[in-house]
Amino acid sequence: MQTREQHIRRERATSNICTAQVLLAVAASMYAVYHGAEGMQRIARRVHAQARMLAAALAALGHRAVHARYSDTLRLRPGPRSSDAILAAAAERGINLRRFKNGDIGIALDETVGPADLADLHRAFGGTGRLSAAAPGAADFGPLARTSAFLQQPVFHEHRTEHELLRYIKRLESRDLSLTTSMISLGSCTMKLNPTAAMIPISFPGFAHVHPFAPPQQTEGYRELIGRLERWLAEITGFAACSLQPNAGSQGEYAGLLTIRAYHRSRGEEQRDVCLIPASAHGTNPASAVLAGMKVVAVECDDGGNIDLADLRAKAQAHAARLAALMVTYPSTHGVFEEAIQEICGVIHQHGGQVYLDGANMNALVGLCRPADLGGDVCHLNLHKTFGIPHGGGGPGVGPICVAPHLAPFLPGHPVVLTGGARAAGAVAAAPFGSPGVLPICYAYIAMLGACGLELATKTAILNANYVAERLHPHFPVLYRGARGRIAHECIVDLRALSKATGIENDDVAKRLMDYGFHAPTMSFPVPGTLMIEPTESESLAEIDRFCEALICIRQEMREIEEERYPAGDNVLKGAPHTAECVTADAWERPYSREKAAYPTAWTRAHKFWPRVGRVDNVFGDRNLCCSWPQGAGPPAALPLA
Ligand SMILES: *Cc1c(COP(=O)(O)O)cnc(C)c1O
Secondary structure (H helix, E strand, O other), X not given: OOOOOOEOOOOOOOOXXXXXXHHHHHHHHHHHHHHHHHHHHHHHHHHHHHHHHHHHHHHHOOOEEOOOOOOOEEEEEOOOOOHHHHHHHHHHOOOOOEEOOOOOEEEEOOOOOXXXXXXXXXXXXXXXXXXXXXXXXXXXXXXXXXXXXXXXXXXXXXXOOHHHHHHHHHHHHHOOXXXXXXXXXXXXXXXXXXXXXXXXXXXXXXXXXXXXOOOHHHOHHHHHHHHHHHHHHHHHHOOOEEEOOOOOHHHHHHHHHHHHHHHHHHOOOOOOOEEEEEOOOOOHHHHHHHHOOOEEEEEOEOOOOOEOHHHHHXXXXXXXXXXXXXXXXXXXXXXXXXXXXXXXXXXXXXXXXEEEEEHHHHHHOOOOOOHHHHOOOEEEOOOOOOOOOOOOOOOOOOOOEEEOHHHHHHOOOOOOOOOOOOOOOOOOOOOOOOOHHHHHHHHHHHHHHHHHHHHHHHHHHHHHHHHHHHHHOOOOOEOOOOOOOOOOOOEEEEOHHHHHHHOOOHHHHHHHHHHOOOEOOEEOOOOOOEEEEOOOOOOOHHHHHHHHHHHHHHHHHHHHHHXXXXXXXXXXXXXXXXXXXXXXXXXXXXXXXXXXXXXOOHHHHHOOOOOOOOOOOHHHXXXXXXXXXXXXXXXXXXXXXX
């Protein structure tokens, strides 16, 4: 893997939903690493043998397997006992079975199933619970049987003891510059603490082992948790109703816009399909609008980074007959509380449109003001930003939408489990409540902080951001501020003039920060050539100071280049990041010292994070994906992408 920063590109916007599955993918890959091909086959054979044992035993009772060939899943046509009686008997033994429309019953086995479970299943179908201990016949997958080798790479052979696997995982983890080392100041991402006390409950079996389609009488606890959370989030945003179904902010945008479209349609205004979006918006906004079948019209921003009111009025007027919605982020993606927000919402309503408020920056609002009062009709929340759920590879996110009363009937529904509004258009996710497995984190976060704690968190986040802006301003200009000279919860540091003077780009600053033990801020969003910093409420003054000092030291390193003490093309910034291998090599031909490269501050001596990889050409790297696994063990070594 190459070492990269976060560049949020407008036209190539990605969502947390793109990285949310990483944790699950890593968990699944570790399963394969530990078991290897032999282990996976052993597991599959055992499960298949159990399926054969069960099929034979049930056939003897008169329940026939519908398919001659199967792996771990049986579809049974009930004989002497009715499906209802079988399902009831299984449920009594703590087993949920699938019921097909025609009365057939589906049973899926896996490696967690043991002899006692098979006995219970046998009893549910009217048997004695005594099955033969050996599977009849031999495994038969017919033409589908796999004959080719798989998982041949060394990694699937080398970690077969728990110690080895532990060390392998730890080794990989140590390459990651994560929150375990230092603050991650990614603007627009709200990389706050994921409190341990809030995280632990998601591993409780009662939360972790519930199927999304489990019968309602088995999920009363979950429903209570979901119901309370929906009410809390509605209260926090000032709205009437909430849907937890969307799996990310972007999906919330999509769901919210579908809700708006359904509302217009219900009033005979099918033609309303124009969505106004300010030029400063996060790239997921226009992408969601297009997915929802809307036509995007961009609204200009003024020099202060605020929505250009005259342009907004003109465009709302010009498209009045077809105006469906405005998507607006508050505080803005520039990190400023736009003072005209209520006026902006008023203009849209006046022309028959609805206001979609992008709530990704809710960490600057919770407890202080409510999107509904600002004039929004619907907003999404990023529970993985504002409400403590991990993100950026840390597992599934949640992007609920909260809506005003007139939109509540159109909240997303579900074909299997009853949820959503009375006139719901459909589902936006496969599971009725999205990823309920992570909701206990958000529930605990809100419950533990309470109203006072949530408000204090918001105030602290805003204070921290303003502190960063004030500390950095003498060294790097801070781009946008509100009318009273203050910012919201994040600030944009402008490097463009310095880049022009020194040839040092924001990429160089980002790479150099790694030498100081810091993850780079968000790059070039929403303004190219800048850094966007969001400290959140979770960081201590000492940590924020350490981060500011790193940037101030880097400013000094830039000055050394301005003063021509080091060449513009060969200096500690252009050479960053510095790996242990590079600074300890016998040969060193750079114009600065090794010490300057690797130990620029006292704290790097106390705890040094070593970047794994030196400078790579980002653009070339993006276009030329390299597979580092051994030749002959898979696809070719280089896969040119462009
Ligand atoms: C993060 C973000 C989004 C997208 O949210 P995801 O959960 O990543 O889909 C949308 N708008 C803004 C302003 C954001 O910061």
